[in-house]
Amino acid sequence: MKINKNKKIKTTYTAKDLAKGILKQNKIILSKAITLLESTKPEHNKIAREVIEHILPHTGKSIRIGITGVPGVGKSTFIEAIGNYVLKDNRKLAVLAIDPSSKKNKGSILGDKTRMENISTHKDVFIRPSPAGNELGGVHRKTRETILLCEAAGFDTIFIETVGVGQSETAVSSMVDCLLLLMLAGAGDELQGIKRGIMEIADIVAVNKAENNNDKNANKAIRNYKNALHLLPENESGWITEVLSCSGLNNYNIESIWKLFLKYENHNKLKNYWEKKRTQQSKYWMHETINQSLNNIFYNNDTIKEKIKTTEKKVIEGKISSFKAADDLLNIFLKIKN
Numbered sequence: 001m002k003i004n005k006n007k008k009i010k011t012t013y014t015a016k017d018l019a020k021g022i023l024k025q026n027k028i029i030l031s032k033a034i035t036l037l038e039s040t041k042p043e044h045n046k047i048a049r050e051v052i053e054h055i056l057p058h059t060g061k062s063i064r065i066g067i068t069g070v071p072g073v074g075k076s077t078f079i080e081a082i083g084n085y086v087l088k089d090n091r092k093l094a095v096l097a098i099d100p101s102s103k104k105n106k107g108s109i110l111g112d113k114t115r116m117e118n119i120s121t122h123k124d125v126f127i128r129p130s131p132a133g134n135e136l137g138g139v140h141r142k143t144r145e146t147i148l149l150c151e152a153a154g155f156d157t158i159f160i161e162t163v164g165v166g167q168s169e170t171a172v173s174s175m176v177d178c179l180l181l182l183m184l185a186g187a188g189d190e191l192q193g194i195k196r197g198i199m200e201i202a203d204i205v206a207v208n209k210a211e212n213n214n215d216k217n218a219n220k221a222i223r224n225y226k227n228a229l230h231l232l233p234e235n236e237s238g239w240i241t242e243v244l245s246c247s248g249l250n251n252y253n254i255e256s257i258w259k260l261f262l263k264y265e266n267h268n269k270l271k272n273y274w275e276k277k278r279t280q281q282s283k284y285w286m287h288e289t290i291n292q293s294l295n296n297i298f299y300n301n302d303t304i305k306e307k308i309k310t311t312e313k314k315v316i317e318g319k320i321s322s323f324k325a326a327d328d329l330l331n332i333f334l335k336i337k338n
Contacts, residue, residue: 015050022055025154027126033149034128037142052145055152060278062094062151063265066172068162068198069182074208075161076116078182078248083119085258086157092124094155096146098163126155144175144285173201174284177274178264180204180257183225185218185245199225200232202241204260210245210252218245237273239264304333 013021013032021029037048067075079095086093095116119125128146143160150158162172173179181202199205205225210218225243235241242260246253268274298304311325320328 015047015054018047018051019054019152022051022149022153023058027153030126030149030153031128034130034142034146037145037149038130048145052148055149059148059151062147062156062158063178063261064147064158064160064176065261066160066162066176066179067182068172068179069208070184071163073182073184074248075182078206078208078246078254079159079161080116080119081248081251081254082258083116083125083159085255087119087122087124089258091157092126092155093119094126094150094153094158095128095161096143096150096158097127097129097161098143126150126153147175174281174288177268177277178203178261180206180261182206182208183221184208185210185214185221199228203235203239203264204257205229205241205243206253206257207243207245208248211247211250215245221245237268237271237277239267298333301333301336303336304329307332 013029018029018033018036022033033048033051036044036051039045039048067079069075076097079097083093083095116127120127128150130143130146147158147160160172160176179202181198181204183205185207207218207221207225222243222245229241229243244253244256244260246257248254265274268277307329311320311329314320315322315325
């Protein structure tokens with residue numbers, strides 16, 4: 001076939017173009033749509049939201065798995081190891097890797113795609129690193145929507161690798177079906193920053209790096225975590241949180257964890273909890289999106305921007321309280337909108 005070198009490559013896409021490309025499982029188009037979604041420009045967000053509405057009927061057919069744990073616990077190595085079993089099951093894997101952000105340029109510091117070299121080039125794998133920015137919860141503010149785009153592109157297994165920042169990371173549970181908490185063998189709770197909240201929402205706990213004669217430490221950690229989990233409330237679906245050791249580096253127990261994910265999915269579907277949980281999550285994200293939108297409208301208002309400067313000065317000088325200042329600014333905003 002003769003290639004026309006003078007033919008212009010299309011650089012701008014409508015929402016319909018993007019949706020069509022995503023449904024055809026075009027990874028380049030998928031990446032472009034996610035970039036628009038993550039943009040801070042309202043015009044980009046508008047197109048991205050239109051894309052989501054187009055592809056919405058083609059979403060919801062994946063298993064969404066959150067993988068969390070402190071930095072250094074081996075999340076990326078683990079994902080690469082378990083990814084091989086996902087592919088052996090003839091599934092398509094999307095990895096949404098949320099990296100810590102640089103304070104200077106707000107970009108991603110680590111770049112997980114470079115840390116998953118063995119699976120990143122596979123035709124059935126899509127890896128998308130995104131900087132966490134200033135978001136709490138260890139996830140990017142648009143991770144939820146990105147999941148939907150990946151599902152429409154045919155990815156039936158989606159891993160969300162969080163930053164690993166501790167207690168505030170529980171936000172990831174509001175967008176996944178199953179949450180895996182990776183722990184370190186031989187490190188105390190105070191070192192790992194593990195709090196009651198994250199233990200309560202973990203569906204599977206895996207003590208990673210059970211290698212190099214670290215078996216004793218791993219077994220001790222498993223006993224401790226099992227004892228701690230017995231003190232927590234029972235899961236609504238009746239699922240009993242599993243605890244086991246593994247090694248992403250040596251591929252130890254990785255297949256067992258993949259089978260646990262599938263067992264968890266089957267259990268929750270039989271208990272009619274799978275869809276119930278997703279319905280609750282959708283409702284939560286509707287309210288969360290309203291809150292985020294109101295926040296953006298408020299702080300991007302030109303009048304409020306000016307008033308904030310003078311009001312902050314009054315608060316600093318002790319002329320008014322923080323609470324009075326907030327009330328004054330909100331009243332000004334409401335008068336503008338009325």
